[in-house]
Structure formats: structure tokens, C-alpha cells
Amino acid sequence: MLKRRRDRTAPGDGLDFAGRPEARYRRSRLRITGPTAVMLTVLVPIAVHVMGTPPTDFVERGRRYYISPHGDDSSDASSPARAWRTLKRARAIIFRPGDQILLEGGARFPGSIRLGPAAAGDPSNPVVVASYGSGRATIEAAGGSAITVFDTAGVEIRNLVLTGDQASYRSAGGIKLYSDLPGDRKLDHVVISGFEVTGFQNGIEIGGGRGATGFRDVAIRDGALHGNRDAGLVTYGPPFNPTAPRYAHESVSVSGVQAFDNLGNPDDQEINSGSGVVLGSVRGALVEHSTAHDNGARCSALTGPVGIWAYDSADVVIQHNVAFHNRTAGSADGGGFDLDQNVSSSVLQYNLSYENSGAGYLIYSSLPNAAHTGNVVRFNISGDDGRSSSFYGAISVFGTVSHLQLYHNTVVVSGNGPNLPAALALHGPLSGIAIRNNVFVGNGTQPLSASDALRLDQVLLQGNDLFAAQGQWSIGWGTATFASMADWREATGQERVDGTDSGLSIDPGFIRAPAALGTDRAVDYLPGAGSALVGGAVDLRALGVDPGPIDFLGRSLTRRMTVGAIQAPGK
Numbered sequence: 001m002l003k004r005r006r007d008r009t010a011p012g013d014g015l016d017f018a019g020r021p022e023a024r025y026r027r028s029r030l031r032i033t034g035p036t037a038v039m040l041t042v043l044v045p046i047a048v049h050v051m052g053t054p055p056t057d058f059v060e061r062g063r064r065y066y067i068s069p070h071g072d073d074s075s076d077a078s079s080p081a082r083a084w085r086t087l088k089r090a091r092a093i094i095f096r097p098g099d100q101i102l103l104e105g106g107a108r109f110p111g112s113i114r115l116g117p118a119a120a121g122d123p124s125n126p127v128v129v130a131s132y133g134s135g136r137a138t139i140e141a142a143g144g145s146a147i148t149v150f151d152t153a154g155v156e157i158r159n160l161v162l163t164g165d166q167a168s169y170r171s172a173g174g175i176k177l178y179s180d181l182p183g184d185r186k187l188d189h190v191v192i193s194g195f196e197v198t199g200f201q202n203g204i205e206i207g208g209g210r211g212a213t214g215f216r217d218v219a220i221r222d223g224a225l226h227g228n229r230d231a232g233l234v235t236y237g238p239p240f241n242p243t244a245p246r247y248a249h250e251s252v253s254v255s256g257v258q259a260f261d262n263l264g265n266p267d268d269q270e271i272n273s274g275s276g277v278v279l280g281s282v283r284g285a286l287v288e289h290s291t292a293h294d295n296g297a298r299c300s301a302l303t304g305p306v307g308i309w310a311y312d313s314a315d316v317v318i319q320h321n322v323a324f325h326n327r328t329a330g331s332a333d334g335g336g337f338d339l340d341q342n343v344s345s346s347v348l349q350y351n352l353s354y355e356n357s358g359a360g361y362l363i364y365s366s367l368p369n370a371a372h373t374g375n376v377v378r379f380n381i382s383g384d385d386g387r388s389s390s391f392y393g394a395i396s397v398f399g400t401v402s403h404l405q406l407y408h409n410t411v412v413v414s415g416n417g418p419n420l421p422a423a424l425a426l427h428g429p430l431s432g433i434a435i436r437n438n439v440f441v442g443n444g445t446q447p448l449s450a451s452d453a454l455r456l457d458q459v460l461l462q463g464n465d466l467f468a469a470q471g472q473w474s475i476g477w478g479t480a481t482f483a484s485m486a487d488w489r490e491a492t493g494q495e496r497v498d499g500t501d502s503g504l505s506i507d508p509g510f511i512r513a514p515a516a517l518g519t520d521r522a523v524d525y526l527p528g529a530g531s532a533l534v535g536g537a538v539d540l541r542a543l544g545v546d547p548g549p550i551d552f553l554g555r556s557l558t559r560r561m562t563v564g565a566i567q568a569p570g571k
Contacts, residue, residue, distance in 0.1 A: 064078070067090060067101070106136070118152075139161070141165065153216075158191070158193050159193070162198070178205075179207075192219070192221075208238065225258070226262065229262065233254065247281050253288075259290070259295065269302065272304055274305035301330055304331075305328060309340055314345050323337055325356065342365065342371040346374075365399045373401075376404075378409065406433070410508075411424065411439065422445055425449050429458075436545075437462075448476070461494045467506060509531045525552075555567060
């Protein structure tokens with residue numbers, strides 16, 4: 001059940017701007033499957049700003065082209081009263097920096113918009129495609145993308161609804177950015193905001209097809225990606241070389257995005273589909289305040305989808321997001337969050353995952369290299385993940401993963417019929433993994449399961465609470481099963497700091513966090529004031545680990561920290 005390489009023609013209408021077949025690209029990801037229980041209440045307000053005019057910092061140096069169903073293609077498009085009628089008329093224009101293509105709000109426009117190598121290109125004075133008047137205009141694409149940006153940037157796409165037909169659903173990106181220019185060029189400045197994209201193979205796709213050529217300074221914010229086949233949002237580049245890493249894209253931010261009901265391709269039995277947000281071939285990315293839910297239900301491939309994940313990337317931060325009810329129709333994945341193959345120096349923090357088919361948080365690589373390294377997973381919550389399999393844990397660390405810091409997470413997991421996922425699952429040739437100050441609660445399942453008897457230089461556990469809320473407490477460690485913390489500690493050397501025993505196996509005594517400290521996310525995981533977890537965390541700073549500035553609720557960390565993702569008030 002490993003992710004396989006994807007080789008296919010770059011989605012779109014199959015032709016480049018010269019009418020030639022588009023360049024081919026490779027997307028790769030390797031992979032596996034997982035299980036858990038606890039009902040959480042989540043509200044993530046997503047603000048979609050509908051604006052018909054440029055922002056105040058926009059310096060207008062081009063001209064405006066208005067398009068309306070009531071217009072006339074023989075007009076000059078200089079005002080709403082002299083608007084063009086069709087998008088086809090606009091495609092005859094080579095747009096210059098500062099030009100604006102403005103579609104009447106509330107109207108529907110069959111066709112597409114293309115910006116090619118001669119258009120746009122000025123980050124300080126971009127070409128803008130947007131709605132004017134009241135509401136958002138809709139572009140109805142037939143057989144291809146709604147908006148294509150090819151070998152250029154300096155583009156802003158605002159406040160539009162994009163819809164595709166059956167042919168678009170099979171083979172096109174709703175908004176498609178692609179470059180295969182020579183010379184490892186980074187094309188600067190793309191903003192996509194206030195959007196709704198539905199009915200395409202990928203809602204938004206950003207691709208590089210040669211060397212390290214791609215896009216830089218990309219902002220995708222305040223929009224919805226739903227009802228697409230393979231993914232809501234995907235970035236990709238050429239195949240990754242672990243001995244000489246290069247990345248197609250730099251400085252990509254995703255915020256306030258909802259990705260849902262992107263269900264996957266039931267006809268593809270080998271390649272993953274049905275993810276929410278996928279970042280590939282990116283150096284420097286931020287995904288925050290976004291939601292991925294109810295994706296992947298039709299993917300029955302050997303490799304499955306995940307709500308929000310990254311692969312072949314570095315310096316990625318995924319924070320303050322929610323992933324729930326993501327699914328798979330096969331045996332693989334369907335998880336919440338994932339740092340997949342060849343990800344380095346990246347962080348998963350302050351996220352909430354619940355009721356996903358697969359792992360809430362998967363850290364994974366099957367490749368025989370050292371490229372998946374130096375990542376951090378901290379202050380996240382998982383409740384009732386891993387619904388479909390005993391293979392995954394709610395948090396799963398699998399494969400050739402090295403130098404991972406995993407601390408101050410809270411996990412509660414329960415069985416689901418025959419599926420008995422562990423709260424934490426470990427597997428593979430791990431190296432230099434440090435797991436500290438987490439709460440792992442199993443309701444009728446094991447708090448920890450390791451498929452191998454891992455040495456201390458492979459995995460080190462310190463200061464964790466490993467609790468069985470129901471059934472007999474046990475830990476699976478290779479071929480052995482331990483029925484007490486003391487026996488496991490003695491046999492393995494785990495849960496000791498400088499020769500002193502650490503770690504607990506106690507009921508966390510969760511209570512709801514006080515409303516004054518609250519959040520509209522899940523807050524049911526604050527240990528009670530009398531819990532030994534309060535102030536009982538191993539001192540990470542003394543071990544040379546900077547825990548960061550805040551806990552899951554956004555409160556400043558105290559010196560005497562509480563085990564788990566939510567910190568008790570204290571000094």
C-alpha cells in the first residue's frame with residue numbers, strides 16, 4: 001500500500017499557447033493506512049470577501065476591460081456601458097501590466113481566460129481578473145480550464161466563481177498556473193482570492209515542468225474548492241532528487257480556504273486522488289486557518305488521499321487548520337494531515353483532526369534516502385481518527401523518517417468495530433525520533449504500538465501519558481506485549497530522563513477549557529487542575545528543544561508546562 005508515481009499530461013485542454021501538446025509532468029507520493037473516537041465541535045469561520053474594486057494599495061497604471069452579457073464585442077470595453085459581451089473577445093487581447101479584466105458580478109460567462117508569456121509579468125503592477133458591480137461573476141468552462149496562466153506571473157484573480165463540465169472534471173484545473181521556462185526561473189507574484197471553484201480535476205493547480213522553474217510569492221486566500229475530482233488545490237514540480245534538492249515553487253501561502261467534497265477518481269486503482277490541499281515541490285509554504293473535510297470518498301486506489309499534506313518540499317508550516325471526515329474507499333489513507341516523502345524542516349502545529357478514516361497525523365516516507373528529516377509535530381489534537389483500519393495510529397510515524405520532534409500533542413482514540421487503532425503507531429527504520437510530553441489515550445485500544453523493538457537511538461519517549469481508558473493497558477513493542485509501564489520501561493529503557501523515570505499512565509481528567517480562555521475549536525482536552533499532568537511535563541528547554549511561543553489555544557507557554565496540547569494556567 002505505497003504511494004506510486006503519477007505520470008500524465010498536465011491537466012488542462014491538452015494544448016499550450018502555440019497549440020502544441022502540453023508538457024508532461026510527474027507528481028509523486030508514496031503511502032499507506034489508519035484508525036480512533038471522541039466527538040468534537042468545530043466552527044471555522046471562513047470569510048469570503050466580495051470586492052468589485054481593486055484594493056487601496058493597487059496603483060492603477062493600465063486600462064480596464066469590462067465584460068457583460070449585455071455588452072457588444074465591437075465596443076472598446078472601456079466602461080460598463082461599453083462592455084464586451086464574451087470572453088472570446090478578451091482572448092484576442094495581449095494584456096499589459098496594470099490591465100484589469102472585469103466581469104459583471106452575478107452574470108455567467110461561457111468560455112475561459114488565458115494569460116500567456118506576453119501578458120502580465122509585473123509583480124508591482126499586476127494584471128487583475130475580477131468581478132465588478134454586485135456579487136461574483138461566474139466563468140463556465142467547457143472541456144478545459146477556466147483561467148490559465150502560462151509562463152508568466154504578476155497576476156491577481158479575485159472574487160470569481162469558476163465551474164467546469166464533465167470534460168473539465170476529467171482533465172483540467174479550474175485555475176491552472178504552469179511554467180516550463182528554461183533557466184530555473186521563478187515567476188513572481190500570484191494572488192487568488194475570494195473564489196469558488198468546482199467541477200474540475202483540480203480546483204487550483206500550480207505546476208513547474210523543468211528544473212527549478214516555477215512560481216514565487218503565491219497567495220491563495222478566502223475561498224472554497226469543492227466538487228473537484230483529484231484535489232482542491234495542488235502544487236507540483238519535476239521528480240525530486242534527494243542528493244541535490246530543488247523546488248519548483250517558493251513562498252506559497254494558503255489561508256482561509258475550504259476544501260471539501262473533492263471525492264477522488266474511482267476508475268484509477270493505482271494513484272491517490274481526492275485530497276483537499278496538496279503541496280509538492282515547494283520551499284517555504286504556509287497553510288493556515290483552512291479546513292479540509294469530506295474529501296476522498298471515491299478513491300479506491302492502492303494509495304489514498306489526505307485532507308492537507310505536503311511532499312517533496314521544505315520549510316512548510318501547516319498550522320491552525322481543521323481536517324475532519326476525510327475518507328477513502330480503499331485500504332489506504334483517508335487521513336487528516338500528512339508530511340509525506342522527502343519533506344524536511346517543516347512543522348505541523350496547532351491543528352485539529354477528527355473522525356478521519358486514516359491517521360490524524362501521518363509522518364511517512366518509504367524511500368531509501370535521508371531526505372525526510374528535521375520536522376516538528378507539536379500542540380495538535382486528534383480525536384476519533386483512524387476509523388477504517390488498525391494499520392494506522394491516530395498519529396503514525398512510518399518509514400525512513402529521521403530527526404523528528406513530536407511533542408505536546410493530545411490524542412484520544414477508540415476502536416471502531418474490528419478496527420483497533422493505537423493512539424501512536426511506529427513502524428520502519430526510524431532514526432533520531434524524540435516523542436515527549438504527549439497525551440495518548442486509547443479507549444479499548446493500545447496507547448502505543450510499535451511494529452519493531454526500536455532502540456533508544458531510533459525512538460526516544462520521555463514524559464508522555466500513555467493511558468488505557470477502557471480494557472487492559474498494554475503496549476505492543478515488536479513481537480513483545482507489555483502489560484505495565486514499569487515492565488516496558490525496564491525492558492526498553494524508554495521513559496527515562498538522565499536515569500530518572502518519566503512518563504505516566506493516568507487518566508488525564510479532561511475538562512472543558514474555561515470560556516474566557518476559549519476558542520470555537522475543540523477545547524475538551526484541558527487536564528483537570530488536580531491532574532499530575534499539570535506542571536508535570538519534561539522540561540524541553542533543558543533538553544535543548546524550543547517548544548515555541550503558544551499552546552493549542554494560543555496562550556503563552558509557562559515555565560512549568562502541562563503534558564498535552566492544552567496548557568493549564570499557571571506560572
